[in-house]
Amino acid sequence: MGRILAIDYGRKRVGLAVSDPQQIIANKLATVATHTIWDFLQTYFKNEKVDEVVIGYPLQMNNTASEAVVYINPFIKKFKQKYPEIPLEMADERFTSKLAFQTMIDGGVKKAGRRNKAMVDAISAxxxxxSYMEQKRNRM
Incomplete structure (x- = not known):
């Protein structure tokens, strides 16, 4: 069984998280500059078995796509072209930044550390x- 990779795609940074090989626990992997994501993915896919990729897809409260899809949709399209053999799922990412910030507070991260946007992006991923893995298990 391979891993599941999660992507929190942003204009400046991309937060990445990965499951363990049994697909039970999600772990923070990295945050990379958006312009380096393709090099990162190429290297990662070469070294790790990935069964599927989940990308955070921003929805509004009425379940319509938010304005951020303008830069996420081209990434999704290119991903599907470059890696057609890897299933790509979209997951609702509403409130993940707020949850990540709250997680940092609950974890005792000092105020200066909470300003670290790279950490917020990786925690969001x-x-x-x-959340995706829990939903997947509940469907089985």
């Missing part, structure tokens, strides 16, 4: 992945 972890939340997206853990």
């Amino acid at each position: 972890t939340i997206i992945l853990q």
